[in-house]
Amino acid sequence: MSPETGLLVAATGLLGLIVGSFLNVVAHRLPRAASIVRPASACPECGHRLSPWENIPLLSYLILRGRCRGCGSPISATYPLTELAAGILGAVTAWVIGPVWTLGPALVFTWLLLVLTRIDLDLQLLPNRLTLPLGALGLLYALAAAFLALPAVPPGAPGAPPSLLAAGLGALLGYGLLFLAGWAYQRATGREGLGGGDLKLLGALGAWIGPVAVLLTLFLAALMGSLIGGLLILLRGGDRHLAIPFGPFLAAGGWILFLWKDAIIRWYFALSGLSG
Ligand SMILES: [Zn+2]
Structure with missing residues (x-):
């Protein structure tokens, strides 16, 4: 360094x-x-x-x-x-991104996700007053990169802004995926599994990271959620009705993909044998 x-x-x-x-x-x-x-x-x-x-x-x-x-x-x-x-988290973000203009938006993204995580852990709630601005800022980030004369950032760089198309598709896919998952879960079990806040959070993340990364975020969040949820259920003596908020896992997954998207996608495709 x-x-x-x-x-x-x-x-x-x-x-x-x-x-x-x-x-x-x-x-x-x-x-x-x-x-x-x-x-x-x-x-x-x-x-x-x-x-x-x-x-x-x-x-x-x-x-x-x-x-x-x-x-x-x-x-x-x-x-x-x-x-x-x-x-x-601020120090890690600065270390990964370095002294370029994208560090500013990246820090806003990081700290908004942290406060959403904190509120979801406290109250099992993701306020619209934070998730909707988070999504709007993601679209604004893509717009600024597309239309303002800012120094170009290589598309694969950590925290690089998505293209306008990727931001739009990411937001729609993030919201739509969880909407469908929630609907299917409700049809199958008759219970409501996902809060509306989770949908808006994944949609907002999609605006920042694009459609491919939003899919991987959901995958990563579900993986972390089952591991940590399973561990908590074990620790508490098998109480399966423990309500664990999903927002913190979505936030963590989205943040990881935002910073290490390219490395993770390369690793993922190498692992699944789809490349080389
Ligand atoms: Zn006091």
Whole structure:
């Protein structure tokens, strides 16, 4: 890694910690329809207003030993974990993409997926107010690459913008695939298996990564979901009615495909013997 790349990775990681602490606010307030800007952050138990030094990503949690200074009630570990995840995912994205303009959109994509994951884990819900903008931004990314005089990015580069056609097809296919899967599942079992949010999330991912990668995302998400879901069911003594949200797996799969699409597609076709 060159010193410039090292600096970029470190700076993006630090920025990610700060963004993560904002994502905590979004994850807490957006599903409850509260303002994201006001009031200042406060303890949900006693209303104690956080002073600036109680609001430093990661450090405050460690200094306060995970307890509110006002009432002593424990602060959920999801707060520092979200900050840490935003920092690490930001740093990885910067490392993989490097100092090109596509890093900006890629970070927006990464952090939006993180906050969606956090909200889905908390509340089993993927708000339209995040999935729809995510899809719109994916189409905008393809539009900007097609019509603005931005430096060209090789189509196979990590996080490269899709063509307009790929973005449109990806969005339709992502939404349509899950719509059909949900419909078939409901016909077969009489139960509703997939939330509408999952459909919109996969559609939004499709706008960012195109139709081929969206298929692989669904495949990867289902694979990770069965492995981790199976493991959780085992750990909890065979309770098969455990509700595990699918959104985090879709988000993780889509993020992996966004950054490593070409490598994965090459590897996949080599494995299935379709090339060479
Ligand atoms: Zn408190």
